[in-house]
Amino acid sequence: MSKFFLPILVAALPVFAGAAQLTEIEARWLQAGGPVLAYAKQLRLPIDIVVQPQAAPGAVPLAMGFDGGRCKLVFSMRGNPAAEEVLDQVPQSRRALMIEAMTAHEIGHCWRYAQGIWHAVPKGFQEPPVDAAVPAEIVKLTLELRDTRREEGYADLAALAWMQRNHPGEYGHVYQWLSAVRAAQPTTHVSHDTANWLGLVADGKSFAGNGTPFEQARALWDKGMLSAD
Structure with a gap:
């Protein structure tokens, strides 16, 4: 994601400068992710919050994009009845916790980007050879899929590291939920x-x-990269 159309920008982190413009679900997710956003601010990560004002049925409710050297935490919840589907199997008492984990996942993407290591591999890691017989367009798509999967792996670890640091007693619940989401x-x-x-x-x-x-x-x-591909 590199461009955003007609965004509502909430300029302050984690103070919700545009709270009057937010829907109930947007305000609730921002509140749940507030501790992670406050920590990101302490680390001086270059993050803007973008709330998509147009209907986005079927869109991922929370995503990270990049534009102009900055990270864009994008909420796509308006006109999106499935926005909270990922929480359907989560008790109400733990939903804010899972939203906090999802926010940490997305901030993990921003951390990688801000460190200048987006899609980079560990030093000394050897990429497996590309099959020369495979059509070029298939190779391109395969490599893009691989790079995305690697970044998602990192972001999942970042979310769980955040949980272990801040909610160690709930770690098992978050881990089981995230594992179930991935297994589905x-x-x-x-x-x-x-x-x-x-x-x-x-x-x-x-x-x-x-x-x-x-x-x-x-x-x-x-460590996981040694056996990822």
Whole structure:
């Protein structure tokens, strides 16, 4: 995502400058993700919040895009009756927690982008060879899918590292929910197949050492890259 049309910008993080313009669901998701956004502000991550004003049926309710060197956390919830479908199996008492995890996932994307390592691989990692017999357009799509899957793997780890740091008693619930969401996808050609990385962190204690949750996620993501492809 690189361009946004007719956005409503909420300029302050995490103060909701445009609160009067927000719908109930938008305000609720912003409130739930507030701790992550406040932390992102402390880290000086270049984030803008964009609320799409037009109807977006079937759109991903929360996504990260990039434009002009800045990260754009995009809410697409208006005219989108399935916006909260991902939470259907979550008890009401834990829905804010899962929204916080989703926000941490998206901020993980921004951290990678701000670090200048978007789609970069760990030092010393060897890419598998490309089959010369495969048509060029198929190779291009396959590589794009691979790169997206890798970034989603990192972002899932970032979300779980955040949970372990801030809600360790709820880690198991978040991990089980996220694993179920990923397992419900098709088994082939999936950009969000992050099982390779999720398998490393069934126990939240896998996130060890100092550093931000994003740095802890990076160490485990590097480890998972050894067997990702």
